[in-house]
Each structure stands twice: as structure tokens, then as C-alpha cells.
Amino acid sequence: MKTITVAKGDGIGPEIMDATLEIIMTAGAQLNIEEIEVGEKVYLGGNTSGISDASWDIIRKNKIFLKAPITTPQGKGYKSLNVTTRKFLGLYANIRPCKSLHPFVATKHPDMDIVIIRENEEDLYAGIEHQQTDEVVQCLKLISRPGCEKIVRYAFEFAKKYNRKKVTCFTKDNIMKQTDGLFHKVFEEIASEYPDIENEHWIVDIGAAKMADTPEVFDVIVMPNLYGDIMSDIAAQITGSVGLAGSSNIGEECAMFEAIHGSAPRRAGQNLANPSGLLQGAIMMLIHIGQTEIAEKVQNAWLKTIEDGIHTYDIYKEGVSNKKVGTREFAQEVINNLGKAPKTLNTVSYDNENPIQLPKYKRKPLAKKELLGVDVFVHWEGTEANAIAKKLEALNNGNLHLSMITNRGIKVWPNGFDETFCTDHWRCRFSAQKDNTTKEQVVQLLSDAITKDIDVIKTENLYAFDGTPSFSLGQGQ
Numbered sequence: 001m002k003t004i005t006v007a008k009g010d011g012i013g014p015e016i017m018d019a020t021l022e023i024i025m026t027a028g029a030q031l032n033i034e035e036i037e038v039g040e041k042v043y044l045g046g047n048t049s050g051i052s053d054a055s056w057d058i059i060r061k062n063k064i065f066l067k068a069p070i071t072t073p074q075g076k077g078y079k080s081l082n083v084t085t086r087k088f089l090g091l092y093a094n095i096r097p098c099k100s101l102h103p104f105v106a107t108k109h110p111d112m113d114i115v116i117i118r119e120n121e122e123d124l125y126a127g128i129e130h131q132q133t134d135e136v137v138q139c140l141k142l143i144s145r146p147g148c149e150k151i152v153r154y155a156f157e158f159a160k161k162y163n164r165k166k167v168t169c170f171t172k173d174n175i176m177k178q179t180d181g182l183f184h185k186v187f188e189e190i191a192s193e194y195p196d197i198e199n200e201h202w203i204v205d206i207g208a209a210k211m212a213d214t215p216e217v218f219d220v221i222v223m224p225n226l227y228g229d230i231m232s233d234i235a236a237q238i239t240g241s242v243g244l245a246g247s248s249n250i251g252e253e254c255a256m257f258e259a260i261h262g263s264a265p266r267r268a269g270q271n272l273a274n275p276s277g278l279l280q281g282a283i284m285m286l287i288h289i290g291q292t293e294i295a296e297k298v299q300n301a302w303l304k305t306i307e308d309g310i311h312t313y314d315i316y317k318e319g320v321s322n323k324k325v326g327t328r329e330f331a332q333e334v335i336n337n338l339g340k341a342p343k344t345l346n347t348v349s350y351d352n353e354n355p356i357q358l359p360k361y362k363r364k365p366l367a368k369k370e371l372l373g374v375d376v377f378v379h380w381e382g383t384e385a386n387a388i389a390k391k392l393e394a395l396n397n398g399n400l401h402l403s404m405i406t407n408r409g410i411k412v413w414p415n416g417f418d419e420t421f422c423t424d425h426w427r428c429r430f431s432a433q434k435d436n437t438t439k440e441q442v443v444q445l446l447s448d449a450i451t452k453d454i455d456v457i458k459t460e461n462l463y464a465f466d467g468t469p470s471f472s473l474g475q476g477q
């Protein structure tokens with residue numbers, strides 16, 4: 001008997017959770033369920049995190065969490081509980097299998113069988129955002145070496161364990177050379193340790209187009225958080241419905257299982273939603289905790305139900321489906337099919353094996369770090385790059401000299417174009433005239449800026465690591 005935490009969530013959450021629990025418990029899952037309240041009610045009760053401390057204690061004690069979708073209220077002040085849970089519990093790998101059920105669910109892609117492995121803790125989902133000037137807000141994109149190593153290694157270990165032939169990496173490192181560049185570099189490093197598994201890299205935009213058009217050329221795809229979020233919704237939708245896919249969120253200690261879709265508030269309370277996504281999440285959970293016989297029984301009954309053409313509205317299609325049913329009726333059909341197997345779709349059988357465990361991340365030896373200059377971000381409401389350059393050049397000291405100004409990343413000084421549109425947010429790069437500079441020189445420059453009434457918003461130090469300058473050039477530089 002395993003004690004798990006369950007949250008019924010918002011919108012369609014309670015309906016699909018009731019359906020899922022009824023199916024797996026009738027199938028014989030050995031579960032003791034501790035239910036917690038999270039989401040909308042908790043948010044609107046004044047708790048901006050959407051969860052109480054007592055609920056965190058229960059999640060951490062039980063370690064296995066089955067969660068229905070949660071509505072994150074729109075607007076400032078509310079943080080997504082889904083993202084918080086993944087990060088607090090260190091659930092670094094999000095696994096999202098998307099497989100066609102041809103010819104029983106209408107799809108343009110009969111041979112699609114991909115697994116998206118989404119980095120789950122960092123990227124733009126660090127959620128670090130600031131307004132800096134009247135006109136400009138920013139979101140920090142954080143990508144770390146441990147984050148990349150863990151997710152990429154997980155993807156290759158997953159491919160090895162499940163006899164997948166290829167791991168593809170999607171990034172946008174032609175533009176984001178530092179952040180996505182690191183993800184791609186780590187992918188190349190780790191791929192070389194798995195010579196039996198094919199590997200390739202695609203720029204995410206054309207990769208996305210290819211996946212939407214010809215998904216059968218992909219097998220396992222690993223990607224940073226934001227691309228993984230978007231691409232997995234697309235992948236699930238083109239198998240037939242976003243309501244079909246489940247996901248596991250795996251960490252070293254804890255794991256969370258859910259549907260990939262959200263709380264679909266417009267469909268709530270009408271006995272309409274497809275419970276399959278959450279059921280798939282629950283099946284992944286049963287495999288994870290070693291109740292593989294039950295997982296198998298449920299999956300085969302579900303496949304048979306789909307094969308019999310018993311479909312919820314999202315996958316119902318005249319000529320393909322046999323009967324349109326609601327959430328409860330669908331669950332009842334799956335229960336009636338427990339112990340039976342599909343005829344055309346492949347019957348599944350799961351081995352009882354341990355979840356993938358990665359070696360602990362070991363911090364690398366520290367690099368030699370030199371300070372080469374500083375980017376000073378300035379709020380200035382003028383529009384003439386030459387005029388701001390003149391103000392900023394007055395800060396040149398013995399070593400730090402203004403070398404470039406960009407506006408939204410594009411170089412506007414020296415030799416900018418009159419056509420370039422400028423906002424009130426200027427990045428002014430001061431470079432060391434000698435090999436490097438010191439923090440004292442930077443502080444002196446900033447204190448000089450205050451006396452000259454220059455509105456400095458923030459600075460970014462420009463470093464070289466082991467002799468390699470590690471910051472982006474200005475566009476057009």
C-alpha cells in the first residue's frame with residue numbers, strides 16, 4: 001500500500017480526477033489517498049501561492065503527488081503553483097509521451113510516437129521580471145549547467161531504457177548563444193557518451209514546423225522549459241487532442257503526475273472533459289511506484305475503450321467514433337474493459353523496474369574569471385544615440401571607456417542607423433582599455449553617473465571565463 005497526495009484542482013480537475021481515481025482503484029491500485037486543497041480557492045482566499053504550508057508538508061511526506069490541473073488567476077501577484085511545485089520539489093524532468101491512436105482517433109499523423117522531455121526548473125520560468133523604464137520590462141532567462149546536464153542525461157537514459165533510437169535537441173542558439181548555446185553544447189557533450197543512440201539538433205522554429213508536419217521523423221526530443229511547454233501541447237493536439245496526454249515530473253526525491261493540459265474552465269462542470277490525460281499521468285505514477293500490473297491492466301482497458309470508438313467530445317468524429325460519451329460514462333467504459341485487451345492497437349506490458357536515477361551533479365573546477373568591463377543600463381527619454389553617447393562618454397575614466405550603445409539589443413552607437421527605433425532603455429557598454437578592470441573602477445563609474453544625473457537602472461558585469469569573453473555582442477557589432 002502506497003500513500004500518495006491527491007489534489008483535485010480547478011475547472012475540469014475534480015471531474016477528471018474522480019474518473020481517474022475510480023478507474024485505477026477499481027483496477028486494484030494499492031493506494032492510500034491523502035487529499036489536499038490547492039489552487040483557485042486557496043489563491044482567492046488570500047494566499048498568493050495557492051497552497052498552504054500544511055499541504056506542502058503532506059506533499060513532502062508522501063513524495064508522490066497526483067495533481068489535476070489548477071487555474072492560475074490572471075494578473076499580478078499570483079504565481080503559478082504548477083511551476084512552484086516543480087521547482088520547490090526539484091522535479092527537473094518533465095516527460096510527455098505523445099502517440100497516435102490511429103485509426104481509432106482521427107489524426108493527420110498515424111505513425112507519430114514521440115516523447116518530449118522538457119526541462120522543468122529554469123529558463124524564462126524562473127519568473128524573474130522587472131519593469132525598468134516607462135517603456136521597457138524584462139524577464140530573465142536563466143539556464144544553468146547543472147540544469148542542462150540533468151535534463152539531457154535524463155533524455156539519453158530514457159532513450160536507452162526504452163529502446164528509443166534517437167534523441168533530438170531543440171534550441172534557438174543561433175540567436176541566444178549564451179543560454180540556448182549552453183543547452184546545445186551540453187547536449188553535444190552528453191550525446192558523445194551514448195554512441196548507440198543517434199543524436200541531432202534542430203533550431204526550434206524549423207524543428208517545430210517539422211514536428212507539426214512530419215512528427216514520425218522524431219523519437220525523443222529534449223528541450224528547454226518554454227519550448228517544451230509549447231511543443232508538447234502541439235504534439236498532444238496533433239495526435240488527436242490535448243486531452244489525451246499525461247506527464248510525469250521527476251525529481252531525485254519526489255515525483256508529480258498530471259495531465260499536460262490546463263483546467264479548461266469553459267468545459268468545467270458539464271461532464272464533458274476527456275479524463276485520458278490525467279489517467280495517462282496516473283498510469284505513469286503506477287509504473288513509477290512499481291504497481292506495473294495495475295498500470296498494464298488500466299492502459300489495456302483504456303486502449304480497448306479508445307479502439308471501441310467510445311470517445312469524449314474532443315476526439316469524437318463521425319465515421320471514426322462509435323459513441324460520444326461524457327467524462328463519467330467514459331470512465332465506466334474503461335472500468336467495464338478492465339481485464340480486456342485491445343485487438344489492433346498494441347497491448348502493453350510493463351516491466352517492474354526502478355525509475356531512472358542519475359548520478360548527483362558534481363560541481364566543475366572553477367574557471368578563471370576576469371572582469372573585462374560593464375554594461376550600464378540607463379533610463380533616458382531622449383531619442384538621439386549621439387546625445388546619450390556624449391553624456392556617457394563623460395564617465396570615461398582612466399580604464400573604462402564607452403565602447404558601444406545598444407537599444408533593445410541593436411547597436412545604435414557608434415555608427416547607428418537613423419531608421420532604428422529607440423525606446424527609453426539604453427545599454428551602454430564600458431570596456432576596459434587595459435586587459436581587465438576592477439569592481440572598484442565600476443563602482444567609481446557608477447558613483448560618477450549619479451553625480452552627473454544619469455539614471456542607471458542596473459548593470460551587468462562583462463566577464464571572461466578561462467579567457468573566453470562570455471557575453472553577447474551588440475546586434476550589428
Ligand code: NAD
Binds near residue numbers: 070243272273277
Ligand atoms: P487548457 O489546456 O485548460 O484548455 C484549452 C482548451 O483545450 C479547452 O478549452 C478545451 O477545448 C481543450 N481541453 C483541454 N483539456 C481538455 C480535456 N481534458 N478534454 C477535452 N478538452 C480539453 O488551457 P487554457 O485555457 O490556456 O488554461 C486554462 C487554465 O489552466 C489557466 O488558468 C492556466 O494557467 C491553467 N493551466 C494549468 C496547467 C496545470 O495545472 N498543469 C497547465 C496549463 C494551463
